[in-house]
Amino acid sequence: MSETEKKNVGTCAFCGQTAIIQTVGEVSQAELDAMATDKCMCKEAQSERRKKERRQKIEKYVGKHFTKEKVDFVNAAIALVEGFEFDKVSMNYDAKTCTIWMDSDSYLHIKIQHREDDELKC
Numbered sequence: 268m269s270e271t272e273k274k275n276v277g278t279c280a281f282c283g284q285t286a287i288i289q290t291v292g293e294v295s296q297a298e299l300d301a302m303a304t305d306k307c308m309c310k311e312a313q314s315e316r317r318k319k320e321r322r323q324k325i326e327k328y329v330g331k332h333f334t335k336e337k338v339d340f341v342n343a344a345i346a347l348v349e350g351f352e353f354d355k356v357s358m359n360y361d362a363k364t365c366t367i368w369m370d371s372d373s374y375l376h377i378k379i380q381h382r383e384d385d386e387l388k389c
Contacts, residue, residue, distance in 0.1 A: 277303030281311035325375065332379060341365070349375065 277288045277299035286303040288294075304312050329341050337360065344356040348367050355368040364380045 275299050277301070279307040279309060279312055280304045281315070282307065282309040284309065321375070325377070328377060341367075345375065345377070 271291050273290050275288050275290055275294060276285050277296075278285050280300060281304065284303075284307055286306050288299050288302050288306075290299070305316065325345065329338055329345075333341050340358075344353075344358065344367050347353045348356055348369050351369075355366065357364060357366045362382045364382065366376075366378045366380075368376050370376060
């Protein structure tokens, strides 16, 4: 261990288990606790990690499929479904339909259908 590395103790936010964290430079106790929580194998910490990973996937998907102007609106719709305020949200835009819902296993679904109807009305 070099002179700049230190051993610090962090505590899991869920179960209180402590972990020794090797750090370089100044690190706050809150940061140490967050690192310990990220390393902890208790059910709550694992669940929290899955939620973070899921949130990152959702943000990447939404950023890829929607314009910057629509991202906030779509994220608000996702929050309503995740919060169980709505069972399903559908929106139509640019000849597409986006549907957001949560299945019985609490997996979030975002489905985008492209409508390619070619219609002429004279």
